[in-house]
């Protein structure tokens with residue numbers, strides 16, 4: 001018995017997730033049932049909901065929907081006396097404690113009842129790596145600290161910093177990897193991506209791209225992941241996709257060109 005079942009009820013917009021399920025299993029079950037529902041947890045699929053939600057649980061949707069624990073509406077808890085308690089029988093104090101107070105402290109979470117969250121059919125995600133010297137990376141991170149909190153709530157932007165030794169594509173001493181996630185197609189950001197009331201006390205040069213977009217000086221276009229030819233140079237796509245992309249950018253083997261030419 002793995003206690004990893006995820007049972008969804010789309011009508012009430014909730015799901016019971018057993019304490020042994022991983023985030024990956026939870027996301028998968030939700031995605032199989034609906035393409036406009038999601039949940040605000042972390043991005044690592046192997047993490048378990050037992051410890052994750054007990055400690056809060058922060059992820060791509062958290063700027064908009066807060067923590068995973070904030071979206072728990074009920075739970076079954078087995079306490080030290082072996083009693084099985086739901087929200088009503090454990091009381092609001094204990095229910096508050098189990099949502100953020102840490103795993104393995106208040107009892108065993110048999111299952112969480114979570115609120116499913118609204119997500120659009122199309123979202124935008126990106127990963128950008130910027131390797132460089134310590135000063136280059138620290139300048140970027142300094143800038144990120146001002147920009148990230150001022151983005152609209154639908155837009156999540158995190159950065160992780162690694163030494164080049166562990167960074168996958170390190171050129172230079174360090175690497176800053178930016179993970180972005182936007183709850184819509186990027187082209188829908190007509191009004192710009194910075195919240196108007198959040199820019200006070202912040203130098204305007206940090207919002208240069210935002211201003212360009214807002215004024216219509218640059219034109220953002222949607223490129224579906226399957227059509228992103230840039231992936232050819234940064235990822236290892238399946239052979240069929242690789243060939244399609246090679247064809248799309250017009251790349252040819254020199255020997256084929258020479259044979260045709262002669």
Ligand SMILES: Cc1cc2nc3c(=O)[nH]c(=O)nc-3n(C[C@H](O)[C@H](O)[C@H](O)COP(=O)(O)OP(=O)(O)OC[C@H]3O[C@@H](n4cnc5c(N)ncnc54)[C@H](O)[C@@H]3O)c2cc1C
Pocket residue numbers: 019020041042043044046047048049050051052053054055056057058059102103104105107108109110
């Ligand atoms: C690769 C990786 C990526 C991560 N990414 C994120 C992220 O994006 N966002 C974020 O917020 N956190 C993230 N974390 C942190 C993660 O949420 C915590 O480490 C969490 O405690 C993991 O829970 P677990 O059940 O997988 O681990 P475990 O080590 O099994 O459990 C952690 C604690 O919770 C207890 N516990 C587990 N299950 C239950 C249960 N059913 N009832 C009661 N107690 C239980 C355990 O006894 C233990 O004390 C990440 C961790 C890793 C390893």
